[in-house]
Amino acid sequence: MIGMGGRVERHRIGVVGLGMALKPHLQSLRELQERVEIAACYTPSEERRDAFGRENPDLSITDSLERVLADKSIRSVLLLTPPTTHQDLVQRCAAAGKHVLLEKPLEVTVERGRQAVAAMEKAGLRFGIVLQHRFRKASRRLAELVGSGDLGALVSASAYIRWWRSPEYFAQPGRGMKARDGGGVLLTQAIHTLDLFQSLTGPIARIAAFARTSPLRRIDTEDIVCAAIEFGNGAIGAIDATTVSYPGFPERIELACENATAVLSVETLEVHFKNGRTERLEGSSAGGGGADPMAFSHEAHKALIVDFLDAVEQGRHPAVSGREALKVQVLIESLLRSSDEGRPMEIEP
Numbered sequence: 187m188i189g190m191g192g193r194v195e196r197h198r199i200g201v202v203g204l205g206m207a208l209k210p211h212l213q214s215l216r217e218l219q220e221r222v223e224i225a226a227c228y229t230p231s232e233e234r235r236d237a238f239g240r241e242n243p244d245l246s247i248t249d250s251l252e253r254v255l256a257d258k259s260i261r262s263v264l265l266l267t268p269p270t271t272h273q274d275l276v277q278r279c280a281a282a283g284k285h286v287l288l289e290k291p292l293e294v295t296v297e298r299g300r301q302a303v304a305a306m307e308k309a310g311l312r313f314g315i316v317l318q319h320r321f322r323k324a325s326r327r328l329a330e331l332v333g334s335g336d337l338g339a340l341v342s343a344s345a346y347i348r349w350w351r352s353p354e355y356f357a358q359p360g361r362g363m364k365a366r367d368g369g370g371v372l373l374t375q376a377i378h379t380l381d382l383f384q385s386l387t388g389p390i391a392r393i394a395a396f397a398r399t400s401p402l403r404r405i406d407t408e409d410i411v412c413a414a415i416e417f418g419n420g421a422i423g424a425i426d427a428t429t430v431s432y433p434g435f436p437e438r439i440e441l442a443c444e445n446a447t448a449v450l451s452v453e454t455l456e457v458h459f460k461n462g463r464t465e466r467l468e469g470s471s472a473g474g475g476g477a478d479p480m481a482f483s484h485e486a487h488k489a490l491i492v493d494f495l496d497a498v499e500q501g502r503h504p505a506v507s508g509r510e511a512l513k514v515q516v517l518i519e520s521l522l523r524s525s526d527e528g529r530p531m532e533i534e535p
Contacts, residue, residue: 199222235249276288312502390533392415
């Protein structure tokens, strides 16, 4: 935004939620400081505010969400709160005229997610969801190849998310429980890969799934899931997602197409064309699939934040808008419903 005298004004943003998800966002915002100003940081926890203040003495911390929402100089709010709080907070931001960048998932159910999207769209505000895997360099290259038609029509495609979460991870109060997290491996861990997967393959039309809770944990959400899937063009494939696979392995997407097969393993892409040509883009193999869920680069987060800022400035939707993020919510809800009802499920386009 250009201010008086032609001076470029920084985009003032409020950060709501100072928990585990904060680290890559804060690192990204600090690196974007020429463009972004962190105007206020809020969490209802006094203990977390104090700890955050000691580590970040240069940032403004408040004990009032109302003050953040009432500050007309704050254009956007970055919401990093538990999933079950999202709908209410998004609606409050919409009423206050704030654009919102929301940490995944959109919500814990499709219906609650739709209500959040409707509130932001009715207010004419930008609404982005943090599904950052689409912004990795290798993911973008694969999307280019799919979009150009170089790979040819999809024949078979599969996604494998075989991760590990330690007993210490689940020792945190409420971890893995519907009341706190809203869902298990699908909503909490695999959602990033599933969002990227479906953005590359196109809509999944039919699914037959099994979702279970393993005997390793005392939780009430799923931690082992597998499914057979059929795509809109008739191609078929599989989804395999778990957090019981010690010590945790790189997530993998494979697209077998008419002209080539592409394999995306975290941030490394290999494409094998039938005419003998190969393409390889080397990247990190660390995607947070092991004991440390935050063991990944923040660069994709930063690219997503830049896209969100551009969307606000340009008056367009972010690349992963709230409405776009509804697609993976529908997929996850269909997976779980198929398992619960013991039958294949048609997915509405």
